[in-house]
Amino acid sequence: MSLVNLAHVCSHLQNASKARLGLTSIPLTNLHLRLMLGLQKQGFISSVQLGGPAPPLPEILREPEPELPRHAEEVVKERPWELYATPEPKDSDALLNPRSAEPVAEEAWAEVGSHGSRKASSSSPSTSATSPDVPANAARRRLWLGLKYWNNDPVISKMGLVSKPTKRIWLNSQDIGKIARGFEAGYVKGLTRPGECLFVSTDRGVLEARECAEKKVGGLMLCRVY
Amino acid sequence: MSVSRPARCLFSAATSASKPLPCLHHPRSFHTSTPRRGRRRPHYPSIKAADLEALNARAAEVPTYSESEKALLAKKYTPEQVAAIEAGEAAVDARDLLTQGALRTDPYKLRYIDDLSAIHPWADKQPRKELDSRVDYRVRHKSERELARALVNFTEKTKGLGDQGTEPPRGGADLKEQPGDWEYFRDGAYSALAPELPKFNTPGLRYTRGEDEDPHMVRLMQQTGLTLQEIKRIRVKNLVSHRVVNQTRMGKIQSLYYLTIAGNQNGMLGIGEGKASEPEDGQRQAMMQAIRSMKPVPRYEARTIFGEVEGKVGATELKISARPPGFGIRCQHLIFEMARAAGISDLAARVTRARNPMNTVKAAFEALTSQKLPEDIARARGRKLVDVRKVYYGGKVY
Numbered sequence: 001m002s003l004v005n006l007a008h009v010c011s012h013l014q015n016a017s018k019a020r021l022g023l024t025s026i027p028l029t030n031l032h033l034r035l036m037l038g039l040q041k042q043g044f045i046s047s048v049q050l051g052g053p054a055p056p057l058p059e060i061l062r063e064p065e066p067e068l069p070r071h072a073e074e075v076v077k078e079r080p081w082e083l084y085a086t087p088e089p090k091d092s093d094a095l096l097n098p099r100s101a102e103p104v105a106e107e108a109w110a111e112v113g114s115h116g117s118r119k120a121s122s123s124s125p126s127t128s129a130t131s132p133d134v135p136a137n138a139a140r141r142r143l144w145l146g147l148k149y150w151n152n153d154p155v156i157s158k159m160g161l162v163s164k165p166t167k168r169i170w171l172n173s174q175d176i177g178k179i180a181r182g183f184e185a186g187y188v189k190g191l192t193r194p195g196e197c198l199f200v201s202t203d204r205g206v207l208e209a210r211e212c213a214e215k216k217v218g219g220l221m222l223c224r225v226y
Numbered sequence: 227m228s229v230s231r232p233a234r235c236l237f238s239a240a241t242s243a244s245k246p247l248p249c250l251h252h253p254r255s256f257h258t259s260t261p262r263r264g265r266r267r268p269h270y271p272s273i274k275a276a277d278l279e280a281l282n283a284r285a286a287e288v289p290t291y292s293e294s295e296k297a298l299l300a301k302k303y304t305p306e307q308v309a310a311i312e313a314g315e316a317a318v319d320a321r322d323l324l325t326q327g328a329l330r331t332d333p334y335k336l337r338y339i340d341d342l343s344a345i346h347p348w349a350d351k352q353p354r355k356e357l358d359s360r361v362d363y364r365v366r367h368k369s370e371r372e373l374a375r376a377l378v379n380f381t382e383k384t385k386g387l388g389d390q391g392t393e394p395p396r397g398g399a400d401l402k403e404q405p406g407d408w409e410y411f412r413d414g415a416y417s418a419l420a421p422e423l424p425k426f427n428t429p430g431l432r433y434t435r436g437e438d439e440d441p442h443m444v445r446l447m448q449q450t451g452l453t454l455q456e457i458k459r460i461r462v463k464n465l466v467s468h469r470v471v472n473q474t475r476m477g478k479i480q481s482l483y484y485l486t487i488a489g490n491q492n493g494m495l496g497i498g499e500g501k502a503s504e505p506e507d508g509q510r511q512a513m514m515q516a517i518r519s520m521k522p523v524p525r526y527e528a529r530t531i532f533g534e535v536e537g538k539v540g541a542t543e544l545k546i547s548a549r550p551p552g553f554g555i556r557c558q559h560l561i562f563e564m565a566r567a568a569g570i571s572d573l574a575a576r577v578t579r580a581r582n583p584m585n586t587v588k589a590a591f592e593a594l595t596s597q598k599l600p601e602d603i604a605r606a607r608g609r610k611l612v613d614v615r616k617v618y619y620g621g622k623v624y
Contacts, residue, residue, distance in 0.1 A: 021257055021259060023257070023258045024256070024257050025256045025257065042607060043606070043607025053256065055258050058334060142256065148606065148607075150602065150605060150606030153598075153606075155606045155607060192533055192534040192547060192548075193533040194533040194599075194600045194603055194611070195600065195603035195611060196533075
């Protein structure tokens with residue numbers, strides 16, 4: 001879990017956003033993957049795709065049309081709030097198997113309907129990378145990220161580490177709650193900008209600070225994004 | 227591979243295999259922008275005569291459609307399509323085909339060579355939806371001229387009705403009580419349009435806009451579209467003024483510099499600079515530029531700003547933050563005056579590096595006008611943002 005590489009990723013995403021790139025790539029590690037899925041869930045990036053040194057095929061990057069299951073109407077009638085539920089990002093399993101996107105999506109709908117939330121699976125990338133675009137050599141694999149822009153502005157304008165490689169900061173859920181409310185806690189400045197996000201590495205995966213406060217879990221402060 | 231594929235495509239595919247094009251994506255490039263070339267190429271390649279002759283010889287060998295192939299084409303395509311195919315074949319120079327014709331190998335290449343029947347989801351322009359036949363898409367509002375003409379036509383028609391002695395079409399009770407109303411329409415000299423203002427040729431009579439005849443003010447009113455009263459209501463304050471000197475060979479030329487802010491105390495703020503040898507001129511320049519440059523400052527609950535913003539001009543960096551109601555404007559005097567002019571009542575600010583007054587004002591203006599609104603953030607991220615202040619206590623929070 002190298003925070004040096006994470007710092008490089010933060011700087012790279014800032015630079016790529018300033019350069020108005022549509023697609024960029026970062027080295028693949030489990031921490032990067034979890035954090036990028038968190039960023040995608042918060043809407044900072046549009047796509048996360050496993051690939052090699054060359055960019056993945058464009059049709060893989062396209063968002064598949066949402067397919068409703070057969071009993072969708074009944075589900076919506078019984079539990080209408082699920083229409084407005086934030087879509088869970090694709091699991092790392094689904095990401096590492098880009099060819100089998102549709103069945104995973106259908107399964108995700110069923111699981112969200114029954115349990116409410118899904119557990120993040122932690123399979124190693126070497127087991128299921130079967131796509132021809134993904135190199136067999138794990139060190140050559142990269143995560144390809146789609147960057148977002150709105151009103152001529154990049155959606156990620158700043159992204160920086162909170163913990164430093166030489167000084168890691170762990171906080172409990174009370175302190176994280178204070179930070180989410182905009183106050184300083186544990187030498188970490190509060191989230192004072194509108195829409196500012198702070199990502200925390202916990203034993204339940206990489207979570208946003210507000211999720212941490214809600215689930216009452218603490219962890220290692222990773223980076224703040226706005 | 228279909229039978230009907232043109233022979234040239236096959237041929238070019240075979241020939242291009244011997245001379246591969248440079249790959250568009252370098253195998254180790256980690257982003258999608260094209261890599262920069264190492265050395266600049268000349269505009270015109272130098273071609274040897276022997277190469278040109280060889281190229282011409284190869285171009286002569288490029289096959290054309292034989293009679294049997296044309297018959298095959300005629301089976302699949304209509305005569306017009308066959309004519310189009312032949313015209314297309316004739317339009318491509320065989321030498322260009324040999325020198326430039328190659329199949330792309332990058333991941334974003336087209337997935338077909340000549341089959342245009344299928345619409346590719348990302349490479350092709352998607353067909354537009356059929357228009358609704360019941361909707362008239364050319365419908366528009368009448369222009370003022372057309373409206374006036376329609377009104378004139380209507381009055382003409384009603385005039386005719388009155389002459390025939392029939393009842394007017396909209397004969398209400400009040401019309402019956404006042405039969406004199408329709409007399410207007412019977413009178414040919416009477417028009418429904420407003421009469422033109424009379425013009426007097428009296429030499430002593432002058433048309434004035436008001437008592438203020440200042441040409442600068444008239445120009446400012448024309449530029450901003452504001453009335454004199456609105457301009458006078460704008461809060462204008464001079465924040466910085468000092469003497470500047472230009473050293474020329476004739477000697478020192480001194481003038482006076484002014485930095486002025488203008489705000490309507492309701493969310494608009496502008497800054498302007500002026501420089502002139504006369505103080506009045508410089509002040510007026512600065513004031514007018516400030517009024518012209520007024521921009522909206524987003525205000526949260528019309529009292530403070532949205533979150534925290536940073537501004538930077540030169541070595542001056544500052545941070546302006548929102549504060550709760552009743553906090554007041556607790557910051558240095560320049561930003562205080564700007565907040566007053568913009569109509570902000572709760573604010574904190576900190577100038578972290580250089581505190582040059584001119585740059586402080588400019589950086590604060592940049593920071594105040596560059597706030598990101600929660601609506602924009604929500605749209606950009608595709609997520610719902612909720613103002614928690616409006617959620618607790620039924621929104622009754624002041």
